Amino acid sequence: MRAAHVLRWPAAVICAVVVSGCGLGAGGTVPLEVGPGSVTPTPGLEGVAVTVGSKEYTEQVIMGYILEYTLTAAGADVRDLTGIVGSRSTREAQLSGQVDIAYEFTGNAWINYLGHEKPIPDSREQYEAVRAEDLERNDMVWLAPGPMDDTYALAASRQTVERTGVRTLSQYTDLVKGDPAAAKTCVDTEFRARQDGFPGMAAAYGFDPSRAQTPILQVGIIYQATADGDQCDFGEVFTTDGRIAALDLVVLTDDKQFFAHYNPSVTLKRDFFDAHPEIAEVTAPVTAALTNEAIIEMNKQVDVEGRDPSVVARDWMVTQGFVTAR
Structure with a gap:
């Protein structure tokens, strides 16, 4: 996992190597203010408390902020729990209800959460298999996947x-x-x-x-x-x-196509989705805009140019017209 910039995250988050042993607290505020753009205040989400989580590496933190800005523009009361150390800790935070919503990758869930040894070569079939099995076994809802494939x-x-x-x-x-x-x-x-x-x-x-x-x-x-x-x-x-x-x-070319497809999807527990189904419509265009080209450029701005991931995420959202800067 990418580990750059881990030290800029709050101590309460850094200590979350084991969620149950540390406790993630209530989360912090969204780092930058944004206003509506093409994402507008949405009945059913206005004032709803939503805790957004992410893993600690650059790409996941950027995506966590993107999700936070999206929900903020839709009117939700968003809390920031980006930067949780490790895939397992982030997953446990979701399953336990400490995190309401996060971007997760299909291949990661298929292999590491659901316990399969071999990935499914077709990315759409991989997503559909993860969506069905994770819902059945863990009450976890997977929304429509994005086109980026980070493997x-x-x-x-x-x-x-x-x-x-x-x-x-x-x-x-x-x-x-x-x-x-x-x-x-x-x-x-x-x-x-x-x-x-x-x-x-x-x-x-x-x-x-x-x-x-x-x-x-x-x-x-x-x-x-x-x-x-x-x-x-x-x-x-x-x-x-x-x-x-x-x-x-x-x-190096993966000529036997071993490595799984890692397409991003907004994930949330079934009861939270059932209470707030508007999240699917609000987040869908943002997830659809997450191409390899877009995320590579954002990762480069953070890891090579040294920019703050919260600013990089906000600027991309503004450029795409999803939100406005305040």
Whole structure:
């Protein structure tokens, strides 16, 4: 997971590695004021208390703010719980009712929350399967998905690609089997353990993950370390991260299509949705505008240019005409 800018989140949020052990509190206020644009005050949402959550990495925090500004413009009384550390903690916060609404990714839920080992290759079928099973098992409603697809990948510098000739994960597998010292692969703790991460990838491509050298780094450090090529020959990346282009990294082709589709969807518990069905109509055009190009640009502004994610999210919403700045 991307970890840049974690230190700017409130201490009450940072401590939420284990939700039940820390307690998330009531949340904070929305960081910036916005007014209606194409999103207008909506009967049924005006004055309704809504707590918005997100995970702690850049992209999720941006999307959390986007959701907050959307609901604020619709008239809701929004509380901010963006920046919860870890997928599991964020999910537990939703299931327990500490978070009312959040963006989640289809592939993440299919593999890590619902316990499946293999993703569904078609992104629409993946969404429909997650929507049906999560509703049945956990009373979790998934609204219409967005077009962006933020999935895991391995990347390398152009110099490493030229030196090794590795451009696909099958070629990477051959390198690991033949010369593991030439395939040092920097990963974070989650990717090294998750079945939609390194262990599952190794099984799909037919190599022993213990044979690979996998130094553990924070995701925010992996990109630069991979570009430098000293500590990492290859590195775990997310396909919508703006640092891939900024650092001229080459993403290896997933030629066996192992990595799941990660399309975003607004998720909320069934009882909250039943009480406030207007949320589906209000959020649908915003989610539909979340393309790879849009989120890559926003991620780049935060992770490369150093802009505040709350400002980046607000400016994108204003540019799209969804809200107005105040």
